[in-house]
Each structure stands twice: as structure tokens, then as C-alpha cells.
Amino acid sequence: MAAPDYVPTETGPANRHYVSPPRLPQPWLAGRPAELTGGQPQGTGMGVPGPDQGYALRLARRFEQELLxxxxxxxxxxxxxxxxxxxxxxxxxxxxxxxxxxxxxxMLFGYLPPAAGTTFLAWRRKLFAEVSNPHHYLEARHLVNLVPEEILRLTPDEVEAACSPDRSGFFAESTESIV
Known part of the structure; x- marks a missing residue:
């Protein structure tokens, strides 16, 4: 259907509010002050980075009722x-x-069966005292450094089979040195 004579047929130029530049002057580079350029730093107290580590807290809560x-x-x-x-x-x-x-x-620290011996329990009690306090980060790191990586690579069944009442073979330092 044709437009009536009183309706304008020619339109004016569009009112453009934004026009992007024809090109970006420079590419964006990560130049923030805290950017890691040489990879993850390693050293005493740095920990071990891994993916989705916060999920471990949720998993740990499932063990609360089982802990000895x-x-x-x-x-x-x-x-x-x-x-x-x-x-x-x-x-x-x-x-x-x-x-x-x-x-x-x-299991390594005797919080799941099989049960640990009394000497080990006394050592463990001193080792874990107040570790949840953020001011005791070094003590928490010390706990992690006590267990060599070759022990951590064992399966849960292998750890359970190797657990004895004293468990001293699992740790880098002797359990008697802290008691």
C-alpha cells in the first residue's frame, strides 16, 4: 500500500549517539601490580596451589560426625x-x-579408624591445638610439611592397611620429638 502524500518519504540522517573507533590503538596487556609473571612462587610458607580448593571445606564437613x-x-x-x-x-x-x-x-593423624596409640594422641593434641585460629598459620603449614609427598600418594586403602598405633613412619619428624 502506498503512503499518503502528507507522510514524508525521505528520512534524514540517523542520530547516532556512539561511534566506535575504527581500530584499537594498542592491545590490552595484563600489567597489574600483583600479576604473576614468572609462574607460581615457591618457597617456605607458600603452600601448594590447586584448582577449586574451597570445595575441600564442604567435603570436610561431611566427616564431622565420624571423627575420633x-x-x-x-x-x-x-x-x-x-x-x-x-x-x-x-x-x-x-x-x-x-x-x-x-x-x-x-586417617594419617588418627581421626578416622584405625585408632591411634596414646603416645601419638598426646603428640597430636599439642600439634593441632588452636590451628583453626588464623594467627596460627605457621603451625598449620607445619602440619602439612610433616607428611612427605610419597605418603600422600598412597591410596586410602594403603594408608589404612599401613596404619599402626604409633603411625610414626608417616611423618618427616619423629612423634616423640614434640611430646
Whole structure:
């Protein structure tokens, strides 16, 4: 249908509010002050980076009812202490944490069956005291450094089979040196 005579047929130039430049003057480069340029730094107290490490906290909460705690031990300290070890195990395999990582960490320190001996429990109680407090980061790192990587690479079944009441073979330093 044709337009009536009183309707204008010619339109004016479009009112453009934004016109992008024909090209970008320079490419964007990551030049932020905190940008890692040489890879992940390594050294004392740096930890072990791995993917999706926050998920380990959610997994650790599933063990709360199973943990074998002694008098004077707090669930928060146990989880905070074993969490770093589980994360180190997961990062050694290059993956996110899974239930097996936490099971190994809790078994190594005697918080899951088989039960540990009394000498070990006294050593463990001193080792885990107040680890959940953020001011005790170095103590939490010390817990992680106690277990060599070759022990962390064992399966949960191998760890459970190798657990004896004293468990001193799992740790880099003797359990009697702290008691």
C-alpha cells in the first residue's frame, strides 16, 4: 500500500549517539601490580596451589560426625589442620580435592579408624591445638610439611592397611620429638 502524500518519504540522517573507533590503538596487556609473571612462587610458607580448593571445606564437613576426637580437641582445629594436607594431596595429583584426600589426611593423624596409640594422641593434641585460629598459620603449614609427598600418594586403602598405633613412619619428624 502506498503512503499518503502528507507522510514524508525521505528520512534524514540517523542520530547516532556512539561511534566506535575504527581500530584499537594498542592491545590490552595484563600489567597489574600483583600479576604473576614468572609462574607460581615457591618457597617456605607458600603452600601448594590447586584448582577449586574451597570445595575441600564442604567435603570436610561431611566427616564431622565420624571423627575420633579426644578430650580437649576441637572439630574446627582438626578440620583446619587436616585440610591443608588434603589440599596438598589433591594438588600433587593436579586436580581438585575429593573425599579420598580428606580421608587420607584424617586417617594419617588418627581421626578416622584405625585408632591411634596414646603416645601419638598426646603428640597430636599439642600439634593441632588452636590451628583453626588464623594467627596460627605457621603451625598449620607445619602440619602439612610433616607428611612427605610419597605418603600422600598412597591410596586410602594403603594408608589404612599401613596404619599402626604409633603411625610414626608417616611423618618427616619423629612423634616423640614434640611430646
Amino acid at each position: 576426637l579426644e578430650a580437649g580437641e576441637e572439630v574446627e582445629d582438626v578440620i583446619a589442620g587436616c585440610l591443608g594436607l588434603a589440599l596438598k594431596r589433591a594438588a600433587a595429583f593436579g586436580r581438585a580435592p575429593v573425599m579420598a584426600d580428606l580421608r587420607v589426611a584424617f
